[in-house]
Amino acid sequence: xxxRLEHIGIAVKDLAASNELFEKLLGEQxxxxxxxxxxxxxxxxxxxxxxxxxxxxxxxxxxxxAKFLEKKPEGLHHIAxxxxxxxxxxxxxxxxxxxxxxxxxxxxxxNKLVCFIHPKSANGVLLELCQSx
Ligand SMILES: CC[C@H](C(=O)O)C(=O)SCCNC(=O)CCNC(=O)[C@H](O)C(C)(C)COP(=O)(O)OP(=O)(O)OC[C@H]1O[C@@H](n2cnc3c(N)ncnc32)[C@H](O)[C@@H]1OP(=O)(O)O
Ligand SMILES: [Co+2]
Numbered sequence: 001x002x003x004r005l006e007h008i009g010i011a012v013k014d015l016a017a018s019n020e021l022f023e024k025l026l027g028e029q030x031x032x033x034x035x036x037x038x039x040x041x042x043x044x045x046x047x048x049x050x051x052x053x054x055x056x057x058x059x060x061x062x063x064x065x066a067k068f069l070e071k072k073p074e075g076l077h078h079i080a081x082x083x084x085x086x087x088x089x090x091x092x093x094x095x096x097x098x099x100x101x102x103x104x105x106x107x108x109x110x111n112k113l114v115c116f117i118h119p120k121s122a123n124g125v126l127l128e129l130c131q132s133x
Contacts, residue, residue, distance in 0.1 A: 002089065006082040006112075006130045007045070007052040011065045012074050015057035019044050022053060030055075034109045041065055043109045054080070054109070078116070080128035086113050089129055098122065105131070 012018040015033075022044075023029055030044035040063030046053040056077060058066035068077060083089040086105045094100055101116040108114030108130060117127040 001084050002129075003082045003084055005051045006080040006128075007054045007110075008076065009054045009056055009078040009080060009126075009128070010075060011068050011072075011077040012055050012057050013069060015042055015044060015055055018055045018057075018074075022046055022055065026053075032110060035059065036107075036109050038107065039063065039109075041109075045110055052110075078126040078128050080114075080130050083129050083131050086115060086129055086131035090115050093117065093129075105129075107133075 010018070019030055026046050026048060028046060030046050032045045033043065034045075035042040037059075040058060040060035041056045042059055043057075044055045046055075056065050058069065060066065065077065090100055090105070099118040099121040101118055105113035105115050108128075111133045112130040113133055114131075115129045117129070119126045
């Protein structure tokens with residue numbers, strides 16, 4: 001079951017500069033900065049009430065963020081939902097016709113298992129399912 005909006009992912013070119021911008025906006029420091037080598041990203045997380053802002057900078061040209069920024073300006077990249085059982089939700093959404101981008105959950109940032117859903121099957125929005133580890 002989808003529990004809540006977990007985070008909004010924003011693709012940025014310069015994480016340090018974007019951290020400063022969001023610190024001004026939110027009046028707080030990121031509670032975490034984390035590199036996810038498997039995704040070729042470094043991230044920072046800001047807590048905004050129940051949900052979070054995740055800033056993502058590519059660490060390699062093969063990064064999904066690098067490819068995104070080759071074609072699109074910095075900005076909204078994905079929306080992440082917290083789920084109670086990622087395996088069950090993947091099966092449910094696969095059955096509902098959503099295109100899953102990974103066949104098994106993978107380790108994401110912020111102590112989560114994650115799975116992505118192609119924007120083509122989600123009204124043009126890249127979706128991420130997250131389950132706390
Ligand atoms: C895991 C760490 C962290 C976490 O929270 O735990 C993260 O969030 S990591 C985030 C970065 N990782 C990912 O995004 C993995 C999933 N993404 C992908 O597999 C690809 O980015 C994919 C398949 C969404 C797009 O791949 P690619 O860019 O190689 O394909 P195209 O350029 O051909 O794009 C196809 C089509 O989709 C549109 N597109 C691409 N990215 C997005 C996006 N973020 N939001 C909306 N639409 C997107 C692109 O414009 C193309 O559309 P078209 O009309 O065909 O031009
Ligand atoms: Co994310």
